[in-house]
Amino acid sequence: MRWTKAKLKDLQQRLTQAYPDAKCALDHRDPFQLVVATILSAQCTDARVNVTTPALFEKYPDPASLAKAKPVELEALIRSTGFYHNKAKNLLGLANALLARHSGKVPNDAEQLAALPGVGQKTANVVLANAFGIPALAVDTHIFRVARRLGLSEAKTPEKVEADLCRLFPREDWIELHHQLIFHGRRCCDARKPDCGHCPALALCDVGRGKALDPHSGVRLEVRVVGDKEKKRAPTLDSRLSTLDSSPKRIISLVPSVTELLAQWELATRLVGRTRYCIAPKWIRATVPSVGGTKDPDLQRIADLRPDLVILEKDENPKSIADDLTDLGIPWIALEIRTLKDCMAAWLLLGKQLGAMDQAKARVAELKTMLKPKPKAGPRTLTLIWKDPWMSAGPDTYPSDLARRAGFSPIGPARWPRLSEEELDALDPDVILLPTEPYRFNQRHAAELRQRFPSAKIHLVDGQAMTWYLSRTSEGLAMLREVNPDNKLT
Numbered sequence: 427m428r429w430t431k432a433k434l435k436d437l438q439q440r441l442t443q444a445y446p447d448a449k450c451a452l453d454h455r456d457p458f459q460l461v462v463a464t465i466l467s468a469q470c471t472d473a474r475v476n477v478t479t480p481a482l483f484e485k486y487p488d489p490a491s492l493a494k495a496k497p498v499e500l501e502a503l504i505r506s507t508g509f510y511h512n513k514a515k516n517l518l519g520l521a522n523a524l525l526a527r528h529s530g531k532v533p534n535d536a537e538q539l540a541a542l543p544g545v546g547q548k549t550a551n552v553v554l555a556n557a558f559g560i561p562a563l564a565v566d567t568h569i570f571r572v573a574r575r576l577g578l579s580e581a582k583t584p585e586k587v588e589a590d591l592c593r594l595f596p597r598e599d600w601i602e603l604h605h606q607l608i609f610h611g612r613r614c615c616d617a618r619k620p621d622c623g624h625c626p627a628l629a630l631c632d633v634g635r636g637k638a639l640d641p642h643s644g645v646r647l648e649v650r651v652v653g654d655k656e657k658k659r660a661p662t663l664d665s666r667l668s669t670l671d672s673s674p675k676r677i678i679s680l681v682p683s684v685t686e687l688l689a690q691w692e693l694a695t696r697l698v699g700r701t702r703y704c705i706a707p708k709w710i711r712a713t714v715p716s717v718g719g720t721k722d723p724d725l726q727r728i729a730d731l732r733p734d735l736v737i738l739e740k741d742e743n744p745k746s747i748a749d750d751l752t753d754l755g756i757p758w759i760a761l762e763i764r765t766l767k768d769c770m771a772a773w774l775l776l777g778k779q780l781g782a783m784d785q786a787k788a789r790v791a792e793l794k795t796m797l798k799p800k801p802k803a804g805p806r807t808l809t810l811i812w813k814d815p816w817m818s819a820g821p822d823t824y825p826s827d828l829a830r831r832a833g834f835s836p837i838g839p840a841r842w843p844r845l846s847e848e849e850l851d852a853l854d855p856d857v858i859l860l861p862t863e864p865y866r867f868n869q870r871h872a873a874e875l876r877q878r879f880p881s882a883k884i885h886l887v888d889g890q891a892m893t894w895y896l897s898r899t900s901e902g903l904a905m906l907r908e909v910n911p912d913n914k915l916t
């Protein structure tokens with residue numbers, strides 16, 4: 427890949443669109459906290475550091491208190507971040523140097539920062555960018571790998587990769603790009619198993635398209651096109667288990683519909699945490715504490731609740747949460763629900779793990795009965811899930827499989843694409859389904875779309891029935907079969 431200015435800009439736009447939430451992952455309130463957290467993050471995950479630092483900063487809120495720390499006590503507080511003996515030595519050296527050379531303040535100068543104990547060029551850049559907003563592009567293990575895979579640099583050291591990136595990208599974009607590349611490395615361009623099929627930069631990556639060897643592994647990656655992958659995908663649940671207690675008693679669900687399912691299966695007494703979007707059944711809000719959102723749960727809160735199982739779903743929760751849980755030694759299970767067959771597999775898996783096989787088998791039997799009459803291929807149907815920008819549920823998603831089984835023929839690009847006005851017009855659907863969540867589509871939106879697509883049928887449908895897999899699958903299927911008057915079951 428020859429990187430022209432236009433291609434570099436294209437890459438930046440793709441990363442901005444894919445990772446709008448990219449930011450510094452180390453919790454900090456001031457430059458001192460950030461420099462300490464960054465020192466602790468060496469050979470350790472940000473999640474683990476974020477769990478460690480609240481107690482550390484409570485005891486040592488500034489360089490003056492840290493300088494007086496007893497090494498044994500300091501080591502005990504940071505032990506879980508690894509290499510604690512050396513890190514404690516560096517933190518004490520840092521605190522004393524800040525007091526002696528900078529009146530207890532963290533300097534905003536690269537050279538002065540890099541001269542502090544435990545602070546190399548990378549840490550200095552992280553602090554400059556995130557604590558002072560001074561453009562810098564620290565190259566960590568993720569950026570090093572991603573930059574080389576994308577062919578942005580062929581250099582063999584982080585320092586040289588940093589120099590190459592700084593040459594290629596405008597100075598004012600360095601901070602944002604730094605976070606975006608880290609997010610991309612964590613969420614998509616994994617060291618061992620890059621998810622090239624869903625990579626926002628695939629069109630710009632020779633390694634991902636199998637045209638060049640992967641500089642990270644030295645081998646050619648298997649080329650996967652999303653459409654092919656979906657066709658070949660086994661019709662079962664793609665789940666991952668870490669060390670799991672055979673009968674978990676302290677469960678945290680990060681998936682709203684799974685929370686509801688557990689309540690339906692009378693397992694709610696085992697729930698010790700949920701997300702703030704887990705709002706059904708209603709009483710769950712008063713009885714089970716929230717651990718934050720589905721995309722950004724509070725890891726400290728999760729760890730404090732001492733769960734013996736956290737339940738995730740791959741579209742609902744970012745992969746980084748599973749990585750963080752692994753780092754914290756918390757068992758988790760990740761469901762992947764794209765079809766009704768996935769639902770059956772998930773019910774059986776959850777039933778087995780949670781000792782609820784009777785409930786699971788009853789669900790499977792009910793759905794199998796409902797699926798026996800097969801619908802004929804029906805009208806070309808687009809399911810919209812968001813407005814400004816328009817987003818749709820691709821044919822390879824759960825809502826579309828539900829619609830397919832109700833006699834609609836889902837159309838549109840794969841997964842959860844954004845659609846420009848032109849792309850929406852070009853799809854020219856026969857039917858548009860407008861679920862009332864996650865976007866609150868209402869009659870006004872339906873009327874607007876009726877004007878725009880005069881020959882299409884527009885149906886406003888219950889968003890929870892359409893998107894809450896596992897707990898409302900049968901309800902959703904029955905609802906959509908009623909919505910489709912032309913549904914011919916054979």
Ligand code: SF4
Nearest residue numbers: 615620622625631634
């Ligand atoms: S296409 Fe694959 S190798 Fe290339 S950046 Fe994306 S995930 Fe990484």
